[in-house]
Amino acid sequence: MSRLIIVSNRVAPISEGGPAAGGLAVGVYDALKETGGMWFGWSGDVLASGQPQIQLEERGPVTFATIGLVRRDYDQYYRGFSNATLWPAFHYRADLIQYDRHDFEGYWRVNEWLAQQLVPLLREDDVIWVHDYHLIPFAQALRAQGVKNRIGFFLHIPFPASQVLLAVPPHRLLVEALCSFDLLGFQTEPDLRAFCDYVVNEAHGEVEHAAKGPSTIRAFERTLRAAAYPIGIYPDEIAQLAKAGARGKLVRTMKATLHERKLIMSVDRLDYSKGLVERFRAFERLLDHAPAYRNNVSFVQIAPPTRADMHAYQDIRLQLEGESGRINGRFAELDWTPIRYIHRQYERQVLAALFRESHVGYVTPLRDGMNLVAKEYVSAQDPDDPGVLVLSCFAGAAQELEGALIVNPIDIDGMAEALATGLAMPAAERRARYRDMIAQLRENNVSVWRDNFLRDLQGGGEKRRAMRAK
């Protein structure tokens, strides 16, 4: 059997309880721990000087191959083009896109350099699976060094509509580079459609849809395949974590402070794509319009820091601190704080237990490739007395989780209404919605995601070889 090589920007530090905040790390680690193989990428270290060296570490069936970045590469490739240009563009925030040619050159250069570092570690029959927007040029860079292996790419974030992508000056180079992969995976059908639309209308390529399986793309003198592979989780593992966590002291103490009030829970990296400000305002609207909820419901927002050295992230933090302070100032009582906004990370087990204890999971990103929190929330519920998921229509997860109360995060009144509906929903309806969603999550768990992608990546390779042999 071929060895699986995972390449992602960051190789996540894995602690006893699994990876910390970040959906890619959670999904990739879950996928790799069963099959074994190698995980290659940035260690998270930024070096002031010197030449970064690869570190190899064997842990069970997984070899972690990590390397540091020098300061200039970190600034141009990671903070610059990846996170100040691509992240906002791919999340439809054309207003936040920053572009600097030198950063783009740095992005390309670091991709080529990382590819060079990986080449000596590769074996002929390795299957290479590259993840996310930091590494769009990676296959092109490997091919330039003579690598013939099958190389697939999975985009964890949305693929934007062409009119938004056109705002990124080197959009054509990016899509051309994507066409060097053998298989492209997107989170949802709308993302796949957006990519195909660019190929046909901007790159004058061709798309051939298959009745079943990936579409065939012909563009930039390459033929490749592309499909939607919605990422999953292991729902039963989360349910176990939630049950164990609920017995822990931290969660019991927290529950005691609620004094029987209902609980609304949110967990997100503190990112402007997650719609936190709109979410806070909708909770305020609920308290305005339904005074019975005052002093009867608490909203806990856990938002661990992320990319805190970037302006846009400092701005959203300040904005959120302002909003939570203002709303709490308006409504708090001596014995009740409406919003508990916590800017730090907790263990996975604690999060799962808080999901289980809560009445509403409030997951309302402005855009999100998938959103694993939504899936974790459902998985953590008590099947006899489940909470209700309020979910943004702009999260990829909304394509699958039809049992959620789907909201538009721009519609503050609509979100406030959904919160009220969720808080008052009868048990029979909550159970029916939960059953529907948990069945879907079990059927499309993270192994299914991985296996479907790898089947198509390997299958595509065999088909190509057979075609060459003719």
Ligand code: GDG
């Ligand atoms: C990207 C895409 C896509 C959060 N806070 C803590 C913590 N987390 C964990 C959550 C969840 C993960 O981090 C976040 O995943 P999401 O999917 O919600 O969001 P992104 O980080 O933006 O992930 C996203 C994903 O990749 C996978 O493809 O779904 O659309 O943007 O697992 O539970 N974990 C711990 N402490 C925290 O405080 N331990």
